[in-house]
Amino acid sequence: MIGDYTYDQFFSILAMQGFAGLILFSVFVLMALGLAIIFGQMGVINMAHGEFMILGAYVTWGVSLFVTSFAPALFPIYFFIAMALAFCASFTLGVFVEWAMIRHLYRRPLDTLLATWGLSLILQQTYRSVFGAREVGVSLPDWLMGSLPLTDIIEVPINGLFLMALTTIIATAVALLMYKSRWGKQVRAVTQNRVMAGAVGIDTKRVDRMTFGLGCGIAGIAGSAFTMIGSTGPTAGQLYIVDTFLVVVFGGAGSLIGTIASAFAISQAQSTMEFFLSGSMAKVLTLLTVVGILMLRPQGLFTLKIRR
Incomplete structure (x- = not known):
């Protein structure tokens, strides 16, 4: 016996909480990938x-309503259409925001923080005015419903497995884009030495704009995926922004490997402790642990050599 649980029950609980942590890890990775690219x-x-x-979540909700009403034959595959449109909508808005606001605030981190915080309030109010204050949810296709029994006690939801597979595909695609493509080489060149990159003919302003748009587009995909595990409201994004920044800073700004490792560690710690403690206490202990590690290693788990 371990407390009030038998050994079988205890290890089954750990396995189910571990799987719940993997679902949370998937959301963290999709959110943090875009933020790591932008911040790094x-x-x-x-x-x-x-x-x-x-925005990506609302696009998915809109596509769900449209397909249900006007094209029910597409309902089994609408989620893939919705993810593509969510990426396009968030990417387009990101490119516009970079052109209209962010490009005027480079090398002014405090001003950028305040400006984007103001933008978040504007977007929240816009969503509230356009979509209403109530939370909305999407209808999932039948093939995403239900669960798979692993043992007599442990069952895993199918939408969670799909979310993890989607995260794996997106993370792999981003890694290939950043480390194997010509554009990715330009991004890394600008990151390591912006002046020299400009001197050899790289359009650093265009790289910045497309990078910001890509990071926002990945966030849109994260929002589309988020609709599978939760409802969408105007302020729902604020529930994850602190954890996302924590993941990026702990993993090391600009490091994709660090972002993934950090997201895994934080999500598993939170998910496991939430079962035995309250949700707020689990967050407090996780935050204290991360802060303690950052005091010893302020550069994060993984670092990039950058020449400023």
Whole structure:
């Protein structure tokens, strides 16, 4: 016996909480990937990142309503259409925001933080005015419903498995884009030495704009995925923005491997402790542990050599 649980019950609880942690890990990775790209390459603290996520969620909800009403034959595959449209909507808004506001605030981190925080409030009110204050949810196709029994006690939801598979595909695609493509080489060149990158003919302003748009587009995909595990409201993005920044800073700004490792560690710790403690206490203990580690290693788990 372990407390009030038998050994079988205790290890089954750990397994189910571990799987719940993997679902939370998937959301953290999708959110933090875009933020790590933006913060690591441009040094922009984007406090409106959660609102780009919610834009993707609302696009998915809109596509769900449209397909249900006008094209029911597409319902089994509408989620893939919705994710593509969510990426396009968040990417387009991100490119516009970079052109209209962010490009005027480079190398002014405090001003950028305040400006994007103001943008987040504007977007929240816009969503509230357009979509209403009530939370909304999407209808999932039948193939995403239900669960798979692993043992007599442990069952895993199918939408959670799909979310983890989606995260794996997106993370792999981003890694290939950043480390294997010509554009990715330009991004890394600008990150490591902006002046030299400009001197050899790289359009650093265009790289910044497309990078910001890509980060926001990935947040849109995260919002689309988020609709599978929770409802969407105008302020829902703020529930994840602190955890997302924590993941990025703990993993090391600009490091994709660090972001993934940090998201895994934080999500598993929170999920496991939430069962035995309250949710707020689990967050407090996780935050204290991360702060303690950052005091010993302020650069995060993984670092990039950057010449400023």
